[in-house]
Amino acid sequence: MATTHSIPSVDLADFLSGDPARKAAFVQQLGKAYEEVGFVAVKNHGIPDELIANLYNNVQEFFKLPYDIKHQYEIPELAGQRGYTSFGKEHAKGYDAPDLKEFFQVGQTVEDDDPTAESYPANVFVGEVAAFTPTFLKAYRGFENSGKALLQAIALYLGLDEHYFDNKIHNGNSILRAIHYPPISTEPKSSIRAEQHEDINLITLLVGASADGLQILDKQNNWVPVTSLPEQIVVNVGDMLQRLTNNRLKSTTHRVVNPPREMWSTSRYSIPFFLHPKSGMKLDALESCITAENPLAYEPITAGEYLDERLREIGLKK
Ligand SMILES: O=C(O)CCC(=O)C(=O)O
Numbered sequence: 001m002a003t004t005h006s007i008p009s010v011d012l013a014d015f016l017s018g019d020p021a022r023k024a025a026f027v028q029q030l031g032k033a034y035e036e037v038g039f040v041a042v043k044n045h046g047i048p049d050e051l052i053a054n055l056y057n058n059v060q061e062f063f064k065l066p067y068d069i070k071h072q073y074e075i076p077e078l079a080g081q082r083g084y085t086s087f088g089k090e091h092a093k094g095y096d097a098p099d100l101k102e103f104f105q106v107g108q109t110v111e112d113d114d115p116t117a118e119s120y121p122a123n124v125f126v127g128e129v130a131a132f133t134p135t136f137l138k139a140y141r142g143f144e145n146s147g148k149a150l151l152q153a154i155a156l157y158l159g160l161d162e163h164y165f166d167n168k169i170h171n172g173n174s175i176l177r178a179i180h181y182p183p184i185s186t187e188p189k190s191s192i193r194a195e196q197h198e199d200i201n202l203i204t205l206l207v208g209a210s211a212d213g214l215q216i217l218d219k220q221n222n223w224v225p226v227t228s229l230p231e232q233i234v235v236n237v238g239d240m241l242q243r244l245t246n247n248r249l250k251s252t253t254h255r256v257v258n259p260p261r262e263m264w265s266t267s268r269y270s271i272p273f274f275l276h277p278k279s280g281m282k283l284d285a286l287e288s289c290i291t292a293e294n295p296l297a298y299e300p301i302t303a304g305e306y307l308d309e310r311l312r313e314i315g316l317k318k
C-alpha cells in the first residue's frame with residue numbers, strides 16, 4: 001500500500017511516553033492537523049496487528065456467506081445499528097442513490113452497573129463464523145482505548161481538562177462497522193462506492209482498508225486519495241466534534257471511489273470504528289470556541305438527538 005502523503009501523521013507513543021515535551025508536541029500536532037485537514041494517520045495506535053488481521057479474516061468469512069444467511073442477521077427495527085445491513089440500503093445525506101456496500105455493526109456491551117446498558121440493543125451473534133463476534137468485541141475495546149487517548153490529546157488542545165471526554169465516552173454508543181464493497185460486474189452508474197459524506201460521531205478510527213479508494217476533499221475542493229501504511233490507522237474528526245468545537249476542528253468530507261476496471265473483480269473491505277459518546281452528552285459549542293470571528297454556529301443538541309436526526313437523513317431510520 002502507498003504512503004499517506006495527503007494527511008499528516010502522528011505517533012501516539014509520543015502522547016503516552018510520559019515525557020512532557022513529547023506529549024505537548026503530540027497535542028499541538030494533532031490539534032493543528034484537525035484544524036487544517038481533519039484527518040491524521042496514527043502510528044503506535046495500540047491495536048495489535050494480529051487482532052486487525054483476525055478481524056479482516058472474520059469479516060471476509062462473514063460476507064462470503066449466502067445472502068439468505070446474512071439476511072437473517074438483518075433487523076430493520078434497529079436501523080442498522082446492530083447486525084447486518086444488506087447491499088443498497090444506506091445512502092449519503094442529500095443523495096438518493098444508495099452506496100454500493102453491505103455492512104455489519106457491533107455496538108457497546110456494558111460490563112459495569114451503568115444504567116446506560118438498558119438503552120442499548122443487544123449485539124447480534126453470528127453463528128456461522130465462530131470467532132466473528134468475540135474478535136469484534138475485543139477489537140471494539142481496543143479502538144475505544146486508542147480513541148480515549150486521542151480524545152485526551154484533543155481535550156488538552158482545546159484547553160479542557162485532559163479527562164473531559166473520559167466519562168462521556170465510557171459506555172458510549174460507539175459502533176464498529178465492517179463494510180464490504182462487492183466486485184463490480186457491470187458498468188456502474190457512477191464512479192462511487194460510498195458517496196461523499198461527513199461522519200456523524202466524535203472521531204472515526206479506520207484500520208487500513210483492503211484496497212485503495214478513500215478520498216478526502218481538501219480546502220481547494222480537490223479530491224485527494226488517502227492510503228494508509230499497514231501499521232497506521234486513519235483517524236478523522238466527525239460532525240459531533242466539529243459541532244462541539246463550533247467548527248474549529250474540521251469534519252472533512254470524504255468518499256470511496258470505484259477501482260480501475262482491471263480491479264473490478266475484487267472486493268474492498270474496510271472497518272471504521274465510529275466513536276460516539278453516551279447519548280446524553282451535550283454538544284453545545286464550547287465557550288472557548290465562540291469568538292467574534294467565529295460566532296456561535298449551532299443550536300444546542302444532545303448526542304442522542306443528533307444521531308436520530310442523522311440516521312433519518314441517511315435512510316436507516318424511518
Ligand atoms: O470504506 C472506507 O474506507 C470509509 C468508509 C466511510 O467513510 C464510512 O463508512 O463512513
Ligand SMILES: [Fe+2]
Pocket residue numbers: 197198199254
Ligand atoms: Fe465516513
